[in-house]
Amino acid sequence: MRVFDVGMRKSLAAVLLAAICAVFLGVSVGCGRQAKLRPLPADGVVLAFGDSLTSGYGAEAGQDYPSVLAKLSGWQIVNAGVPGEVSAAGVVRLAAVLEEHRPALVILCHGGNDILVGNPPETIVANLETMIRLCRAAGADVVLLAVPQKGLVLKPAPFYAEVAERNGVPLAEDAITEVLRKNALKSDYIHPNAAGYARIAEAVWATLQRAQR
Numbered sequence: 001m002r003v004f005d006v007g008m009r010k011s012l013a014a015v016l017l018a019a020i021c022a023v024f025l026g027v028s029v030g031c032g033r034q035a036k037l038r039p040l041p042a043d044g045v046v047l048a049f050g051d052s053l054t055s056g057y058g059a060e061a062g063q064d065y066p067s068v069l070a071k072l073s074g075w076q077i078v079n080a081g082v083p084g085e086v087s088a089a090g091v092v093r094l095a096a097v098l099e100e101h102r103p104a105l106v107i108l109c110h111g112g113n114d115i116l117v118g119n120p121p122e123t124i125v126a127n128l129e130t131m132i133r134l135c136r137a138a139g140a141d142v143v144l145l146a147v148p149q150k151g152l153v154l155k156p157a158p159f160y161a162e163v164a165e166r167n168g169v170p171l172a173e174d175a176i177t178e179v180l181r182k183n184a185l186k187s188d189y190i191h192p193n194a195a196g197y198a199r200i201a202e203a204v205w206a207t208l209q210r211a212q213r
Helices: 002-032 065-073 087-101 112-117 121-137 159-167 175-180 194-211
Strands: 045-050 076-081 105-109 141-145
Touching: 045 065, 045 087, 065 076, 065 194, 076 087, 087 121, 105 121, 112 121, 121 141, 121 159, 141 159, 141 194, 175 194
Parallel strands: 045 076, 045 105, 105 141
Antiparallel strands: none
């Protein structure tokens, strides 16, 4: 009977240990797992939607990150960036742009102007998630680009990772922040120059390649 009890205890301990490990491993894998995208159809349109960071402010025509990304990928990419736009205005504008272009994939980069004018993070999060839902309702996959928060040391605003995780979308978290940390890659304190936009395009392309199923 004692042997049976010892065996039972060992078995129970092993089960509990496995369960604990599974929980921790599951959390680790879940947090680090790259969300996936459907393969882009041969005739698929990619929509780059956002503000001045998408439109290419600070560089010449054709040097914006969507134009560079189009060359890297060979995809048809529509630049739908509007300088100065806050995320609430992006929500209002998005439906008509989706209807016009019917993209298979949307690269969403929004919230930078909200951060600059001091709009609360919960407002930006709500608007980003509304835009993600609108894109999916239109049949498009979504990739999210993070924008840095204010501070002496630039870091991606943390709510972008939360939005990406909660909504299961790939995130290019450091693409913009890494560029804006380097004066040689900027046209002013908040906008890249041509070399900076090229770096962003390369980082976004790497994210897209990892996310393709």
